[in-house]
Amino acid sequence: MTDAETVIEARGVGLSYRDGQRHVTALHDIDLAVARGERVALVGPSGSGKSSLLFVLGGLRRPTHGDVLLLGRSLVGGADATADVRRRHVGFLFQEPFLVPYLTVRENALAHVPTAEASERVEALAVSIGIAHLLDERPHRLSGGERQRAGLLRALAAGPDLILADEPTASLDHATGRAVLDALAAHARDAALVVATHDLSMLDAVHRVLRLADGRQTPG
Numbered sequence: 001m002t003d004a005e006t007v008i009e010a011r012g013v014g015l016s017y018r019d020g021q022r023h024v025t026a027l028h029d030i031d032l033a034v035a036r037g038e039r040v041a042l043v044g045p046s047g048s049g050k051s052s053l054l055f056v057l058g059g060l061r062r063p064t065h066g067d068v069l070l071l072g073r074s075l076v077g078g079a080d081a082t083a084d085v086r087r088r089h090v091g092f093l094f095q096e097p098f099l100v101p102y103l104t105v106r107e108n109a110l111a112h113v114p115t116a117e118a119s120e121r122v123e124a125l126a127v128s129i130g131i132a133h134l135l136d137e138r139p140h141r142l143s144g145g146e147r148q149r150a151g152l153l154r155a156l157a158a159g160p161d162l163i164l165a166d167e168p169t170a171s172l173d174h175a176t177g178r179a180v181l182d183a184l185a186a187h188a189r190d191a192a193l194v195v196a197t198h199d200l201s202m203l204d205a206v207h208r209v210l211r212l213a214d215g216r217q218t219p220g
């Protein structure tokens with residue numbers, strides 16, 4: 001995929017958290033570039049830095065050093081600029097979808113992108129991921145797998161260039177998790193996807209694996 005457009009790039013990214021008096025270094029010198037259409041898994045034990053890297057790639061945390069480029073533009077400069085960039089270009093999916101309980105599935109999906117284009121996309125996506133009949137329901141009426149699909153609908157509503165998913169199948173049974181990941185992969189085609197997972201059976205859905213241990217990239 002060397003000729004494809006690079007969507008997200010981390011250059012020498014490090015991240016430290018201040019925890020009381022201590023500094024916890026969560027990431028050391030990470031280099032990563034993900035092209036449009038490419039799907040990358042982040043794997044590594046709990047505490048290895050997977051979530052931290054996703055936050056940095058999505059502009060939710062500013063790296064302590066290094067740079068992050070989304071579509072060639074640095075996310076590290078002004079904090080205010082990244083909020084708008086995130087809304088337009090990045091879709092997030094977490095272990096729990098955090099849907100707003102008093103909004104319907106459709107309203108949840110469109111809350112941050114109330115445009116006609118997003119609305120059309122959400123209607124079509126809901127059909128293809130099998131939750132069209134649930135668009136007018138509130139989240140508490142849904143099963144875990146249905147709720148995660150509703151979260152996927154929200155993540156994809158703006159037509160993101162980058163999709164960041166943090167253990168999106170971890171609270172689902174295997175078959176349901178598989179179906180959510182397959183839906184994610186199928187609809188990430190025009191985007192770059194980075195998914196943190198510790199379920200190694202999900203790795204056949206990606207093109208490449210980045211292994212982390214203690215915040216460092218490890219070979220193999």
Ligand SMILES: Nc1ncnc2c1ncn2[C@@H]1O[C@H](COP(=O)(O)OP(=O)(O)O)[C@@H](O)[C@H]1O
Binds near residue numbers: 018049053
């Ligand atoms: N908000 C935080 N404050 C302090 N330390 C944190 C914070 N978030 C994560 N960490 C630490 O950073 C390291 C990496 O955590 P994390 O990115 O959550 O790893 P993973 O997602 O692989 O489990 C761990 O040592 C964790 O304890």
Ligand SMILES: [Mg+2]
Binds near residue numbers: 050051052166
């Ligand atoms: Mg994590």
